[in-house]
Amino acid sequence: MKLLIAEDEVALQESIIKFLKREGFVCEAASNYDEALYKVSLYDYDVVVLDINLISGSGLDVLKALKKEGKKSGVIIISANNSLDDKLEGLDLGADDYITKPFHLTELNARIKAVLRRGKYGGDVCLVHNEITVNTEYRQAYVNDRTMPLTRKEYDLLVYFMVNKNRVLSKEVIAEHLWGDHIDLADNFDFIYVHINNLRKKLTTVAADYIKTVYGIGYRFTDG
Amino acid sequence: MAKRGKKINLLKKTSRKYLISAVVLLLISLVPLYFVTQHFIREETDDSLKSTLYRIEKLLDEGQQVNSIHPIIEISQTRLPGVLALKDTLIHDPLEGEMERFRQLSAYKRTNGNTYRISVRILLVESEDIVLAVLTTFLSIILAIFLAQYYFTRQHAKTIWSPFFENLRRIKAFSLKSEKKIDLIETDVLEFSELNNELRTLTEKVALDYKNLKQFTEDVSHEIQNPLAIMQATIGTIIDDNAVNDQQFELLTELQQNVQRLARLNKKLVLLAKIENQQFASSGTLNMVEVLQQSIEDHQEMGSVSITMETAKPIEIHMDPTLARILTDNLLSNAVKYTPEDGQILVTATNTSFTVSNTGDQPIAAPEKLYNRFYREDNTKKSLGLGLAIVKKICDSHGLKIQYAFKAQYHQFSVYFPQH
Numbered sequence: 001m002k003l004l005i006a007e008d009e010v011a012l013q014e015s016i017i018k019f020l021k022r023e024g025f026v027c028e029a030a031s032n033y034d035e036a037l038y039k040v041s042l043y044d045y046d047v048v049v050l051d052i053n054l055i056s057g058s059g060l061d062v063l064k065a066l067k068k069e070g071k072k073s074g075v076i077i078i079s080a081n082n083s084l085d086d087k088l089e090g091l092d093l094g095a096d097d098y099i100t101k102p103f104h105l106t107e108l109n110a111r112i113k114a115v116l117r118r119g120k121y122g123g124d125v126c127l128v129h130n131e132i133t134v135n136t137e138y139r140q141a142y143v144n145d146r147t148m149p150l151t152r153k154e155y156d157l158l159v160y161f162m163v164n165k166n167r168v169l170s171k172e173v174i175a176e177h178l179w180g181d182h183i184d185l186a187d188n189f190d191f192i193y194v195h196i197n198n199l200r201k202k203l204t205t206v207a208a209d210y211i212k213t214v215y216g217i218g219y220r221f222t223d224g
Numbered sequence: 225m226a227k228r229g230k231k232i233n234l235l236k237k238t239s240r241k242y243l244i245s246a247v248v249l250l251l252i253s254l255v256p257l258y259f260v261t262q263h264f265i266r267e268e269t270d271d272s273l274k275s276t277l278y279r280i281e282k283l284l285d286e287g288q289q290v291n292s293i294h295p296i297i298e299i300s301q302t303r304l305p306g307v308l309a310l311k312d313t314l315i316h317d318p319l320e321g322e323m324e325r326f327r328q329l330s331a332y333k334r335t336n337g338n339t340y341r342i343s344v345r346i347l348l349v350e351s352e353d354i355v356l357a358v359l360t361t362f363l364s365i366i367l368a369i370f371l372a373q374y375y376f377t378r379q380h381a382k383t384i385w386s387p388f389f390e391n392l393r394r395i396k397a398f399s400l401k402s403e404k405k406i407d408l409i410e411t412d413v414l415e416f417s418e419l420n421n422e423l424r425t426l427t428e429k430v431a432l433d434y435k436n437l438k439q440f441t442e443d444v445s446h447e448i449q450n451p452l453a454i455m456q457a458t459i460g461t462i463i464d465d466n467a468v469n470d471q472q473f474e475l476l477t478e479l480q481q482n483v484q485r486l487a488r489l490n491k492k493l494v495l496l497a498k499i500e501n502q503q504f505a506s507s508g509t510l511n512m513v514e515v516l517q518q519s520i521e522d523h524q525e526m527g528s529v530s531i532t533m534e535t536a537k538p539i540e541i542h543m544d545p546t547l548a549r550i551l552t553d554n555l556l557s558n559a560v561k562y563t564p565e566d567g568q569i570l571v572t573a574t575n576t577s578f579t580v581s582n583t584g585d586q587p588i589a590a591p592e593k594l595y596n597r598f599y600r601e602d603n604t605k606k607s608l609g610l611g612l613a614i615v616k617k618i619c620d621s622h623g624l625k626i627q628y629a630f631k632a633q634y635h636q637f638s639v640y641f642p643q644h
Contacts, residue, residue: 016457101453195525
């Protein structure tokens with residue numbers, strides 16, 4: 001899978017690329033508008049991560065050019081501006097997702113994989129980890145082909161763990177992912193434990209204890 | 225300092241003052257008028273009496289017989305001469321059949337060896353009638369003039385002040401948010417023209433300040449996101465390298481939390497500014513009860529406090545869906561934060577309002593500060609202190625009314641919808 005990271009903040013661009021490379025993605029970088037425009041017209045990417053505010057131009061124009069040339073790349077827009085107008089305009093122009101700065105790298109990773117899973121980019125709608133299979137189209141998890149009943153949050157949690165396999169996730173990161181915009185209303189994130197523990201119990205009964213506690217306060221989904 | 229109390233319209237105030245002073249002047253002028261008129265009439269009466277007396281004396285001198293005409297002329301012979309006397313007296317008037325006031329002139333005349341006592345009289349009622357007639361005429365003429373003048377002055381004032389009132393209307397309609405300059409009509413009145421110039425300068429200055437401030441806020445909130453994103457990503461990379469120990473991970477998580485907190489703070493301040501600038505268009509109607517239910521569902525998954533909602537009929541209101549959700553979310557999370565562990569949250573709704581109540585020990589100490597930015601009733605809570613400020617702002621911008629009450633160990637926040 002080949003990705004283009006069009007981001008003019010070099011430090012951020014480097015962190016993103018370093019993180020995504022460990023996921024096995026081939027990453028290329030574009031640090032300004034012209035470079036981004038040049039690269040998308042020249043090469044084919046599976047996913048383009050596009051900052052709206054590029055030096056010397058708007059990411060939205062890159063998106064327009066991309067769509068005009070009929071490229072099949074998935075597009076995730078990054079914006080420093082939490083403005084609904086930008087979001088709507090981006091999605092209207094054919095972007096697949098929208099993420100606001102600052103974001104967690106694990107969140108970006110999950111979004112990229114979600115875009116890839118969508119049928120039109122040729123990805124597989126199913127996530128597999130040993131005996132666990134998650135069909136993201138039907139939002140259903142199976143263990144050895146038998147349905148595993150999960151609540152809405154437990155399902156989201158399991159998917160997040162599976163796409164961020166072997167990564168350490170803190171409860172803040174998890175909370176942020178599960179509640180998105182509404183998370184800022186929570187006083188503390190201790191309520192996350194309840195959901196994690198419930199999922200953990202269910203997984204342990206039918207499969208294995210894949211969710212490991214690390215550093216005392218973080219979690220990692222591993223092979224065991 | 226501005227005077228408090230009932231305000232009165234400028235034209236009314238001027239004309240009222242004018243009317244009052246006119247009436248007072250009129251009443252005062254009546255007093256001298258009365259005395260002067262009376263004095264002249266009295267003099268006239270006395271002159272008339274004297275001339276009648278003179279005529280009678282002349283007739284007596286000529287030796288003619290003069291008859292009495294009761295009560296206006298009386299002539300009698302007398303032995304003791306007296307002095308000339310002029311006085312008011314009460315005499316029975318056979319014509320009217322009652323006692324009447326007369327002006328009487330009495331004189332004594334010696335002629336042809338006889339002494340006569342002559343009294344001539346004039347009915348005073350007549351002269352008083354004249355005084356009254358004069359006063360009434362005066363009063364009505366002056367009153368008519370005053371009224372006419374009052375009317376004309378008022379009309380005139382209306383014309384003179386009309387540009388002022390029109391400009392006042394335009395100033396009221398002026399908004400800093402619309403980038404249009406204030407448009408004032410010109411007049412030939414110097415003071416109005418000066419006022420217009422001052423207003424133009426003032427509004428232009430304020431508009432510029434407002435624009436700069438807005439630009440500054442937007443720039444800061446926008447530019448702050450990049451460094452935050454870099455910090456967040458860097459922390460993520462360090463953690464991901466698996467080269468940290470427990471303590472370092474805890475510190476990094478702490479850092480991460482604070483980056484998020486800063487980002488949230490920024491987001492909320494931007495939200496407040498956006499609501500203030502009315503950048504949310506309320507497109508279409510939504511069902512408030514549905515929004516409440518979704519919000520409750522999310523909050524239940526987040527905490528241990530029990531939230532119950534009484535089933536209610538749909539409430540259709542005109543509002544931006546994002547803002548509606550922010551409104552309910554903020555009220556609920558506020559309730560969740562301040563509910564003790566064994567407490568509960570109740571949500572009720574009527575046709576015109578909804579209420580979020582939560583158990584609490586005592587009423588809020590400073591309810592007037594509740595909606596202030598960064599006001600926290602309890603500093604031990606990890607709250608940004610912006611939730612209720614946002615709630616208030618949303619309510620204000622949509623004509624909703626929010627009210628706090630403490631009833632039967634429950635904090636209650638009620639939102640009332642505008643009545644159509």
